[in-house]
Amino acid sequence: MSFITWQYFLFLPLIFALYWQLPPRGRLPLLLAASYFFYACWDVRFLALVLTTTVIDYICGLSLGGRKLGRGWVLLLALLPAAWLGVSHLVFSFWGWGQVSPTLIAVAGALGLAFFAAHEGVWAWGGDKRNKGLLILSVGFCLAILGFFKYFNFFVDSAQNLLRFTGLQANFVLLHIILPVGISFYTFQSLGYVIDVYRGTSPACADFLTFATFDAFFPQMVSGPIERGKNLIPQLEDLGIFHNSYIHDGLRLILVGLFKKVFVADNCAVIASYAFDPQTALNGPWAILGVVAFAFQIYGDFSGYTDIARGSAKMLGIDLMENFRFPYFARNPSDFWSRWHISLSTWFRDYLYIPLGGNRGARWDTIRNLAVTMLLAGLWHGANWIFVIWGAFHGALLILYRFAPFLSGFMAKEEKLWWRRAAAVILMFLLTLVGWAIFRSASLAQLGSWFAALGNWQAGDLSWQKPSLWLLFHIAPLLLLQTITWKHGDEAKLEHLPWPARGLLYTALLLLVVSSSEQDQEFIYFQF
Amino acid sequence: MKGLIKPAFVLTVVLIVLLEVGARVFFSQDVSGRFDYGYHPDAGFAEKADGTVQLFRAGGRRFHPQSFPKERPDGAFRVFVIGDSIPRGPSFKGAYVWQLGDELRKNQVPAEALNLAVAGFGVRRCRLVLNKAIQYNPSLIILHVNHTNEYEDEREWRRSQEFKGWHPRHWLMKLFIFRRVYEMKLERVFWKWVPGRIRQRHALSDADAELAASLDDEKTRQWRQRVEEVTRESVDLARRRHIPILLVTQCRLESNPAHSPRLSDHDLDALGEYLAGPGVYHLSMKQVFARVPEFESHFADTGHLKKSGHHLLAQAIFQKLQEEGLLTGLTVQEGRATEAN
Numbered sequence: 001m002s003f004i005t006w007q008y009f010l011f012l013p014l015i016f017a018l019y020w021q022l023p024p025r026g027r028l029p030l031l032l033a034a035s036y037f038f039y040a041c042w043d044v045r046f047l048a049l050v051l052t053t054t055v056i057d058y059i060c061g062l063s064l065g066g067r068k069l070g071r072g073w074v075l076l077l078a079l080l081p082a083a084w085l086g087v088s089h090l091v092f093s094f095w096g097w098g099q100v101s102p103t104l105i106a107v108a109g110a111l112g113l114a115f116f117a118a119h120e121g122v123w124a125w126g127g128d129k130r131n132k133g134l135l136i137l138s139v140g141f142c143l144a145i146l147g148f149f150k151y152f153n154f155f156v157d158s159a160q161n162l163l164r165f166t167g168l169q170a171n172f173v174l175l176h177i178i179l180p181v182g183i184s185f186y187t188f189q190s191l192g193y194v195i196d197v198y199r200g201t202s203p204a205c206a207d208f209l210t211f212a213t214f215d216a217f218f219p220q221m222v223s224g225p226i227e228r229g230k231n232l233i234p235q236l237e238d239l240g241i242f243h244n245s246y247i248h249d250g251l252r253l254i255l256v257g258l259f260k261k262v263f264v265a266d267n268c269a270v271i272a273s274y275a276f277d278p279q280t281a282l283n284g285p286w287a288i289l290g291v292v293a294f295a296f297q298i299y300g301d302f303s304g305y306t307d308i309a310r311g312s313a314k315m316l317g318i319d320l321m322e323n324f325r326f327p328y329f330a331r332n333p334s335d336f337w338s339r340w341h342i343s344l345s346t347w348f349r350d351y352l353y354i355p356l357g358g359n360r361g362a363r364w365d366t367i368r369n370l371a372v373t374m375l376l377a378g379l380w381h382g383a384n385w386i387f388v389i390w391g392a393f394h395g396a397l398l399i400l401y402r403f404a405p406f407l408s409g410f411m412a413k414e415e416k417l418w419w420r421r422a423a424a425v426i427l428m429f430l431l432t433l434v435g436w437a438i439f440r441s442a443s444l445a446q447l448g449s450w451f452a453a454l455g456n457w458q459a460g461d462l463s464w465q466k467p468s469l470w471l472l473f474h475i476a477p478l479l480l481l482q483t484i485t486w487k488h489g490d491e492a493k494l495e496h497l498p499w500p501a502r503g504l505l506y507t508a509l510l511l512l513v514v515s516s517s518e519q520d521q522e523f524i525y526f527q528f
Numbered sequence: 529m530k531g532l533i534k535p536a537f538v539l540t541v542v543l544i545v546l547l548e549v550g551a552r553v554f555f556s557q558d559v560s561g562r563f564d565y566g567y568h569p570d571a572g573f574a575e576k577a578d579g580t581v582q583l584f585r586a587g588g589r590r591f592h593p594q595s596f597p598k599e600r601p602d603g604a605f606r607v608f609v610i611g612d613s614i615p616r617g618p619s620f621k622g623a624y625v626w627q628l629g630d631e632l633r634k635n636q637v638p639a640e641a642l643n644l645a646v647a648g649f650g651v652r653r654c655r656l657v658l659n660k661a662i663q664y665n666p667s668l669i670i671l672h673v674n675h676t677n678e679y680e681d682e683r684e685w686r687r688s689q690e691f692k693g694w695h696p697r698h699w700l701m702k703l704f705i706f707r708r709v710y711e712m713k714l715e716r717v718f719w720k721w722v723p724g725r726i727r728q729r730h731a732l733s734d735a736d737a738e739l740a741a742s743l744d745d746e747k748t749r750q751w752r753q754r755v756e757e758v759t760r761e762s763v764d765l766a767r768r769r770h771i772p773i774l775l776v777t778q779c780r781l782e783s784n785p786a787h788s789p790r791l792s793d794h795d796l797d798a799l800g801e802y803l804a805g806p807g808v809y810h811l812s813m814k815q816v817f818a819r820v821p822e823f824e825s826h827f828a829d830t831g832h833l834k835k836s837g838h839h840l841l842a843q844a845i846f847q848k849l850q851e852e853g854l855l856t857g858l859t860v861q862e863g864r865a866t867e868a869n
Binding site for chain 2 (some may be wrong): 006007008009244245248270272274462463466467469470473499501502503504506507510511514515516
């Protein structure tokens, strides 16, 4: 179920009403059931993957915290995903909705048994070795699932090409694998929790229901923010009393999110899709128009999703972390990554960059750490070399910013002169646009055409003037909104305005959303 | 509950209510029938207090803005042209309807030629336009016969029926103000600033579905059958009201790299000939253009005509009207369709 469907606008009020009517002990089961229903609306089978990740990380987390479950419980939980598939198979067959493959059930069962055996084996080790073993077990299983569903064909295809390049012939089998929605998001969220428990920075969650809800909380499960256990789990353990502010803040966030998604992103997509269509003969103006359109499309799309997610959670009394903070006003690459997809960039910082050594070592160590982190951050976005190049591009920017004195001086965050600050913002935005051109290109050939088009300023067969007005029409209100909220550091914070101004703004946002309401586009980040 | 409702929220609700009332008072005509997708019986026709009828874009009927007296002036020769994008033309004055009016007046016929054609209209929606137009005492109806818009007719019918229900998908648009804002942006921003080529690609799913349907033999057979039935009904209606009707069967330009371009009527000419009889006339576009050297130069694409093509068609229709004696006895008087804006 997507946030911008009519189904969601019935689902959320229903859950909201039920949630606050129930006594606190009944709310968590409701949240879990709602979250599983929300996810199952895409594909019931993939709920087994969510359950697998949940079970593995719950058991490993608990064991890491020194509170091992009994063998029977571990076995029962390990077989839960297979049981879910089995029940789905029976229900589907009964109602004639199709079938869940028995092979799939058998694989899920085998995976559960393998995990059970491995866990019991590792538990027998004792001491620090056990903890490391449990961490490896959890990370290994979860990344194996993610790797299979997201990267199997990519790696097989790449290996095949490499062998071909070296003159060897290989015909590996490529599988038809459907990418489960949000797999990268919930896998990383779950892994973050296990690593925190291993490090001792977060307590193990003892209640399975709480942990399962943490792993599958519907507002943020499929596209983030990638939450931390220490932020979300305590909130789920203490579902408090209703405050009026929940509904005020929640609705405001949802309205701002809808504005960003429906008005800004979906309308910019009209231009971006044309400019990045392989059939389009690009020239300079269209190459620029296309990439600017995509920059605002992806920003409106993803930050809009985050705002709706935060708003939905807020209505249930839960605060999710901020994920975007005026990223196109960043003054340097490091500043950009502290404003863009914050939950992912801090995840990579905390669980990869710093463990690799961060910037504490020699210059070359830091360069290596930055490069590895950004390459993997790029690969996280999708199984395509284009994303790896995009990651490499941003890695190179971060390295240059850190070690090229001119750039680090010019783009310094502490700069006092306003015009130098403005120049740094413009330069960073231009660099970000180059990054988006890489990100949006379907292939290296298309990326090459985009760069080539920048040198072609001859008039094309399609005028760019009116489409740029279309783009401006959709970007200007966003920039105006950001000007209003800039000083308060939150893109959706409007409480500082007097109530008449807020009333007018809400009306305007609502009308802008409605003006574009018939274009039904999926969120870009669902594919990641 | 204390503090639940905030002044800003109240202001938003009040503003929406005020705007809604304003829209219903001042724009109801423009918005009425918007979600009937051309199936509203009256949309696009506004009878004014001064005794004129205005044609405007509303209810999925994107008429060229025009006006004419509700009561046909004595002796005036009032022609209504009903059809799809082909008679609608590349522009109001570029369409043959305007040129036909000029040609008639040049020949001392006091003509009002009104273009009631709307792009994408198939036989069923044309029939509804005919039902309305016939109330204004036309001297002649020119009805274009074509079968390439049946997919759109079906799709828009489905949409109109869906919208009439209380499906949550349509709740927002039940408010007039929201419809009006949506409509304004669509017509004044989207259509003006986004080139047609981009809009076409943007609507890929619709285009794909249309292509798939047009390749389905059973579907196309049903469409042809419907074109025959509804055209026959339209002819019967005109006959009952003693209004002469000219059926213009359209043709398409078909090109094959191996052969020179050729015109195809897709058996519509046979239908036109079959229906022709007392008060019912037939003109084949295929025959009109087949006798013109390099006829393909008058086509903008496979179906639409350039201005020169419209000129040829206007001439042919004028000649047909003369041959059939439809202009006999008409004298010069006041009365002419005017472009509203």
